[in-house]
Amino acid sequence: MTGRLIGVGLGPGDPDLMTLRAARLIGQAQVIAYPALADGPSLARSIAAGLIAPGSTEIRIEVPMTPERAPAQAAYDLGAARIAAELEAGRDVVCLCEGDPFFYGSFMYLFARLAGRFEVEVVPGVTSVSAASARAGLPLVARNERLTVLPGPLPEAKLRACIEAAESVAILKVGRHLPKIRAVIEALGLTARARYVERATQAGERILPLADAPDDAPYFSMILITKGADPWL
Amino acid sequence: MTGRLIGVGLGPGDPDLMTLRAARLIGQAQVIAYPALADGPSLARSIAAGLIAPGSTEIRIEVPMTPERAPAQAAYDLGAARIAAELEAGRDVVCLCEGDPFFYGSFMYLFARLAGRFEVEVVPGVTSVSAASARAGLPLVARNERLTVLPGPLPEAKLRACIEAAESVAILKVGRHLPKIRAVIEALGLTARARYVERATQAGERILPLADAPDDAPYFSMILITKGADPWL
Numbered sequence: 183m184t185g186r187l188i189g190v191g192l193g194p195g196d197p198d199l200m201t202l203r204a205a206r207l208i209g210q211a212q213v214i215a216y217p218a219l220a221d222g223p224s225l226a227r228s229i230a231a232g233l234i235a236p237g238s239t240e241i242r243i244e245v246p247m248t249p250e251r252a253p254a255q256a257a258y259d260l261g262a263a264r265i266a267a268e269l270e271a272g273r274d275v276v277c278l279c280e281g282d283p284f285f286y287g288s289f290m291y292l293f294a295r296l297a298g299r300f301e302v303e304v305v306p307g308v309t310s311v312s313a314a315s316a317r318a319g320l321p322l323v324a325r326n327e328r329l330t331v332l333p334g335p336l337p338e339a340k341l342r343a344c345i346e347a348a349e350s351v352a353i354l355k356v357g358r359h360l361p362k363i364r365a366v367i368e369a370l371g372l373t374a375r376a377r378y379v380e381r382a383t384q385a386g387e388r389i390l391p392l393a394d395a396p397d398d399a400p401y402f403s404m405i406l407i408t409k410g411a412d413p414w415l
Numbered sequence: 416m417t418g419r420l421i422g423v424g425l426g427p428g429d430p431d432l433m434t435l436r437a438a439r440l441i442g443q444a445q446v447i448a449y450p451a452l453a454d455g456p457s458l459a460r461s462i463a464a465g466l467i468a469p470g471s472t473e474i475r476i477e478v479p480m481t482p483e484r485a486p487a488q489a490a491y492d493l494g495a496a497r498i499a500a501e502l503e504a505g506r507d508v509v510c511l512c513e514g515d516p517f518f519y520g521s522f523m524y525l526f527a528r529l530a531g532r533f534e535v536e537v538v539p540g541v542t543s544v545s546a547a548s549a550r551a552g553l554p555l556v557a558r559n560e561r562l563t564v565l566p567g568p569l570p571e572a573k574l575r576a577c578i579e580a581a582e583s584v585a586i587l588k589v590g591r592h593l594p595k596i597r598a599v600i601e602a603l604g605l606t607a608r609a610r611y612v613e614r615a616t617q618a619g620e621r622i623l624p625l626a627d628a629p630d631d632a633p634y635f636s637m638i639l640i641t642k643g644a645d646p647w648l
Contacts (some may be wrong), residue, residue: 324523
């Protein structure tokens with residue numbers, strides 16, 4: 183009997199926003215895997231820290247943050263091989279993943295390497311988009327409205343077209359792309375409808391009108407645009 | 416001192432996918448409000464049933480499902496007035512909401528009526544989109560991919576344009592619109608990339624290739640389209 187591969191969404195950062203199922207699976211896990219910065223901390227592990235059982239085996243996957251994909255791919259190859267060895271030995275492996283595993287989640291890279299060979303369970307989590315809208319007090323979509331989620335590194339023309347074609351928009355991975363994104367939103371006359379949200383539900387959370395957002399935004403920041411004119415009344 | 420209005424996302428249906436915070440707030444609540452069908456059951460209450468403390472006050476908001484908006488608006492007016500009376504009396508009110516409160520959630524209608532007058536907390540929840548992708552084993556978006564969420568009642572031309580402009584698409588509220596949506600997806604040559612998901616994580620869950628989906632789909636069904644060619648390796 184081989185073990186089960188379990189991808190667990192941890193939610194947006196506040197450990198209280200983990201699901202009951204995620205918390206239980208982490209607490210019972212004998213083997214836990216998680217991504218970490220090379221020689222640096224693991225945000226995923228820090229969210230789950232209070233639940234990890236003493237004595238559990240930890241597989242730390244150090245992912246280099248480089249513009250090329252090959253170094254990260256090699257890191258996931260290595261991590262997947264270590265996880266596979268545990269699964270082959272009959273032990274379940276709980277893989278920690280910030281947010282939701284299949285929504286820009288690190289677990290997708292392990293899933294792609296292991297799903298064909300082992301039984302898999304994916305535990306969905308609260309996304310950063312849901313967290314940001316909750317913390318900002320900004321309803322996202324109702325009735326027949328459309329929501330589009332866009333990564334900030336996209337080129338200007340793509341951002342513009344996609345922002346125009348939805349009632350609400352969440353732009354993720356803002357970071358150093360903020361000045362470009364801000365210019366697109368301004369040209370569309372939507373600045374007053376745009377909110378900047380940094381590290382929603384985490385220490386250091388900041389929520390600001392887009393006009394007041396810092397040019398040097400961190401990677402974990404987001405812009406929410408809501409055009410709906412109070413359609414909820 | 417007035418009470419606090421708390422909108423709690425319950426997640427997609429499996430009570431185990433509630434957040435730790437949602438479960439604790441529900442368990443401690445003296446007053447609970449939730450939407451229900453007129454003379455019918457409340458899905459929201461059924462998800463939370465195991466946590467509601469005996470003796471708590473329940474505000475049941477019966478929402479008529481009619482094509483016109485006025486009857487539902489009147490129901491939310493009435494529900495908001497009953498909630499406001501509790502808040503004025505200094506009691507917190509926990510409002511149960513399927514999925515995520517600000518993502519097509521019923522709580523938005525109460526928020527619009529009460530947020531200006533009372534302190535509000537919104538507890539985000541796991542969306543049906545995250546649940547469906549997890550259950551179907553379908554990674555949604557990675558790297559610089561775009562995700563668009565579309566309601567099924569939208570006209571064909573809008574559906575087509577929005578499906579073309581994203582790497583992954585979730586079409587919600589499919590119901591009787593399934594034949595129209597299926598025709599759009601077929602015309603775009605994306606049928607093989609489309610999965611039908613009914614009641615993800617709930618009793619009666621069904622996951623099928625779009626080609627095998629029933630023409631008489633229920634309201635709580637979804638179509639996921641993923642065009643990304645295994646970009647995770």
